[in-house]
Amino acid sequence: MKSGPIDPLVCPISYTVSIVRGKWQWVILWLLYTEKVQRYGELKKRLPTISHKMLSQQLSSLEQEELIHREEYPQIPPKVEYSLTEKGKTMIPVLEIMAEWGRRYSSQA
Amino acid sequence: MKSGPIDPLVCPISYTVSIVRGKWQWVILWLLYTEKVQRYGELKKRLPTISHKMLSQQLSSLEQEELIHREEYPQIPPKVEYSLTEKGKTMIPVLEIMAEWGRRYSSQA
DNA sequence: CTGGATCCAGCCAGATACTG
DNA sequence: CAGTATCTGGCTGGATCCAG
Numbered sequence: 001m002k003s004g005p006i007d008p009l010v011c012p013i014s015y016t017v018s019i020v021r022g023k024w025q026w027v028i029l030w031l032l033y034t035e036k037v038q039r040y041g042e043l044k045k046r047l048p049t050i051s052h053k054m055l056s057q058q059l060s061s062l063e064q065e066e067l068i069h070r071e072e073y074p075q076i077p078p079k080v081e082y083s084l085t086e087k088g089k090t091m092i093p094v095l096e097i098m099a100e101w102g103r104r105y106s107s108q109a
Numbered sequence: 110m111k112s113g114p115i116d117p118l119v120c121p122i123s124y125t126v127s128i129v130r131g132k133w134q135w136v137i138l139w140l141l142y143t144e145k146v147q148r149y150g151e152l153k154k155r156l157p158t159i160s161h162k163m164l165s166q167q168l169s170s171l172e173q174e175e176l177i178h179r180e181e182y183p184q185i186p187p188k189v190e191y192s193l194t195e196k197g198k199t200m201i202p203v204l205e206i207m208a209e210w211g212r213r214y215s216s217q218a
Numbered sequence: 219c220t221g222g223a224t225c226c227a228g229c230c231a232g233a234t235a236c237t238g
Numbered sequence: 239c240a241g242t243a244t245c246t247g248g249c250t251g252g253a254t255c256c257a258g
Contacts, residue, residue, distance in 0.1 A: 010155065012211035013139040013204060014132065019214075023126040030122040040240055046119065051232055056241060077239040078238080090210065095122060097206050101199065102121035105128075149220055160252050165221060186219040187258075 019065050020091070024050060024058045029088065030095050032068060037083045067091065128174050129200070133159060133167045138197065139204050141177060146192045176200065 007014070020026055024047075031046055032038060038046075044055055059082060062068040067088035073079040084091075116123070129135055133156075140155055141147060147155075153164055168191060171177040176197035182188040193200075 011136055011139050012208040012215065014136050015211035015215040016207045017132040017135050021132070023123070023130070026126050027120055027123050030120050044240095052241085053233090054231065057231090072240090076238080078241080080240060087214075090214070094203075094206050094210055097203050098125045099121040101203055102124035105196075105199065106121065106124040153220095161221085162253085163251065166251090181220090185258080187221080189220060 016094070020067070021061065022058070024054060025062055026095070026098065028055075028058055028062060029067065029084070029091060030099065032082055032084050032088070033092055033095050037081050040080050040082070043082065062088075125203070129176070130170065131167070133163060134171055135204070135207065137164075137167055137171060138176065138193070138200060139208065141191055141193050141197070142201055142204050146190050149189050149191070152191065171197075 020029065027047065028043065031043060035042075040055070040059075043059075044050070044052070047055065050058075059068065059070070063070050065087075066085055069083050069085045069088075071081045071083070073081075129138065136156065137152065140152060144151075149164070149168075152168075153159070153161070156164065159167075168177065168179070172179050174196075175194055178192050178194045178197075180190045180192070182190075
C-alpha cells in the first residue's frame with residue numbers, strides 16, 4: 001500500500017489512492033468535511049474502533065500530504081484542531097460520491 | 110482494514126471503503142471499467158508491480174463482493190475473463206471522479 | 219494460462235507507559 | 239489533552255512450487 005502510483009496515464013486512479021491510503025484516511029477526511037473542525041479527542045470519540053496510535057499516524061500522514069491542517073493552541077491542557085486544507089477541499093466531490101454510493105448500497109446489503 | 114464499517118449514518122463512506130479495500134482493488138476496477146474485459150494475464154501485464162498472489166486475492170475479493178464477474182472458459186490452456194458486474198458498474202461515477210482528481214493533481218505534484 | 223498452497227521475512231497495528 | 243516511544247504478536251504480501 002505504500003509504493004507509488006503505477007502509471008498515471010494508464011490509471012489516474014492510482015495516484016489518488018497513493019495520496020489517500022487506506023480506509024481510515026477516507027473516513028477522517030469525511031469527518032473533517034462534514035464537521036468542518038474537529039479536535040483530536042472528538043475524532044477519537046467518533047471512531048470508537050480506531051486505536052490511539054492509528055489515529056495519530058493517519059492524521060500525520062494526511063497532514064504531510066497537505067490535505068488537512070493542524071492548528072495547535074499552546075496552552076495547558078493542549079488543544080489541537082484539525083480541518084481540511086484548500087487541497088483537502090478539492091477532495092470533497094470524491095468524498096461526496098463515495099458517500100452517496102455507501103448510502104445507496106449499504107441498505108440493500 | 111478488514112473490520113466492518115463504523116456507522117453508516119455518521120460516515121457512509123466507511124461502507125464504501127469496506128467493500129473496496131486497498132489501492133489494488135480500486136486500480137483493478139478502473140482497468141476493468143476502461144478496458145471492459147480483461148484476461149488474468151492482461152491485468153497482470155498492466156500491473157507490473159503487483160504480485161501473482163495479490164492479484165488473485167484481490168480479484169477473488171472483488172468477485173465475492175459481486176463487483177466483478179469471472180468468466181471461465183473450460184479449455185486447455187485455461188482462459189478466464191474478468192469484467193464489471195452491474196453492481197460493479199454502479200461504481201463508475203466514483204471511479205471517474207477519483208480518476209479526475211488524480212489527473213488534475215498528479216501533474217502539479 | 220490461471221490459479222491454489224506453502225513458507226517465511228518484514229511490516230504493522232494494538233497495548234502500554236511516558237511526556238509536556 | 240494530545241501526542242510519542244517501545245515492545246511484541248500477528249498479519250500480509252512476495253517468492254516459489256505444484257496442478258488442472
